[in-house]
Amino acid sequence: MNRNFWITALIAFVNSLSLTILIPIIYLYGKQFGLSDFQTSLLFSTYSIAQFFATPVIGKLSDRFGRKPLLIISLAGTVIANLIAGTASTAILLFFARFLDGITGGNMSVAQAVISDITSQKNRAQAFGIFGAAMGLGFVLGPAMSLLAQQLSLGAAFLASAGVAFVALLMTIFFLPETLQNKSKKSSNIFDLGLGNLVKGLFMPGVGILLLINFLIGTTFTMFTYAFQPYFLRVLQQNSQSLTLLFLSFGAVGVIMQTWGVSVMSKRFNVVKILFLGLFFRSLSFVLMPVWANINYFVIVSILFSIFNSLVQPMITTLISLNAKAEDQGTALGLNASYLSISNGIGPVIAGLIVHQSQPITYGYPLYLAGGLTFLVLAFAINNRQRYTPRNS
Known part of the structure; x- marks a missing residue:
């Protein structure tokens, strides 16, 4: 791996740090503004739906104008949005900040x-594994920074996130060179910004089926991520500090798996089989989590989940990259992020509709549903594997 790879991985780490500072506190921060469970689910969805429309545009423009300028714009949006959220005085401002972060969030x-x-095709799975590990390291240190910021206020976590994103912005400006060698041709239509690719992308050979699979994976996963926090806080009777420490342990396990684990497994299994393994244990973990409302049991199942869950996205990203043409990498990966974003907007709403604040036991229902549906997605992925398995695998 060359110097530019490690600079990009470092930027990914810092950007992930900015994101994961927020994950443990968004639900609780929304509650401070008097939002109901369903309204907090919309807080999650606002960001994701905005990102759904923005990401293919950013991906398309990065193929046309280069990676660096679009990365700068995306990171600057995150800085401004989190400054607004951290100082928001009304729920409307908070929703606007999440929208702004989403609409610029294609970094x-x-x-x-x-x-x-x-990177070469031969080294791409390992590269995305290390890239994922850099992000995973952010999942280790982000919750720790969040824990410190929470001692001041929940809003301080947003300000800390803005500060960290600003560091990533400076690194991109001063240290990352432009890496795009062959820019795509400028469209004769200046309004051709890639939104049409949201449909066209589904018909890209080898890529379209992966976009659909990742959309389904993301929808079931975000049912879990939304219900996870209130289940931990209300059913298991834990506090926000314990929740943050659990996220920290998820990140630590993820880093190990995405560096050492992916390297070892890729020598024995191809990318598709590793994806199937990750999906199977993710599904099983979702179903097992709410079976027994005991904190020790929950932590054990959560560790099983974190070991295998960290394999899923790096393998999906690798497969999309291997199936996309060289000149369409930014577009394909932007579409992947976009479909993942809209799934992130749907999952929390589904979960928010089936939980009832007056009945804490209902916070386990989205976990059961997410597990069952993820098993169905796994079956669909296995049945269609010939459509996206690279020829050399």
């Missing part, structure tokens, strides 16, 4: 396109 797909630009 991960652009960073992934950089990885595709600078």
Whole structure:
């Protein structure tokens, strides 16, 4: 791996740090503004739906104008949005901040396109594994920083996130060179910004089926991520500090799996089989989590979940990158991030509709549903594997 790869991985780490500072506190921060469970689910969805429409545009523009300028714009949006959220005085401002962060939030797909630009197909799975591990390291340190910021206020966590994103912005400006060698041709229609690709992408050979699979995976996963926090806080009777420490342990396990684990497994199994393994244990973990409302049992199942869950997205990203043409890497990875974003907007709403604040036991229902549906997605992925398995696998 060359210098540009490690710079990109470092930017991914810092950007992930900015994101994961927020994950443990968004639900609780929404509650401070008097939002109901369903309204907090919309807080999650506002960001994701905005990102759904923005990411293919950013991916398309990165293929046309280069990776660096679009990465700068995306990171600047995150800085401004989190400053607004951290100082918000009304729920309307908070929703606007989440929308702004989403509409400019294509930085991960652009960073992934950089990885595709600078790595060979042979080394791509390992590269995306290390890239995922850099993000996973953010999942270790982000919750720790969040824990410190929470001592001041929940809003301080947003301000800390803005500060960290600003560091990533400076690194991109001063240290990351442009990596796109062959820019796509400028469209004769200046309004051709890639939104049409949201439909066209589904018909891209080898890529379209993966976009659909990742959309389904993301929908079931975000049912879990929304219900996970209130289940931990209300059913298991834990506090926000314990929740943050659990997220920290998830990140630590993820880093190990995405560096050492992926390297070892890729020598024995191809990318598709590793994806299936990750999906199977993710499904099983979802179903097992709410079976027994005991904190020790929950932590054990959560560790099983974190070991295998960290394999899923790096393998999906690798498969999309291997199936996409060289000149379409930014577009394909932008579409992947976009479909993942809209799934992130749907999952929390589904979960929010089936839980009832007056009945804490209902916070386990989305976990059962997410597990059952993820098993169905796994079956669908296995049945269609010939449509996206690279020829050399």
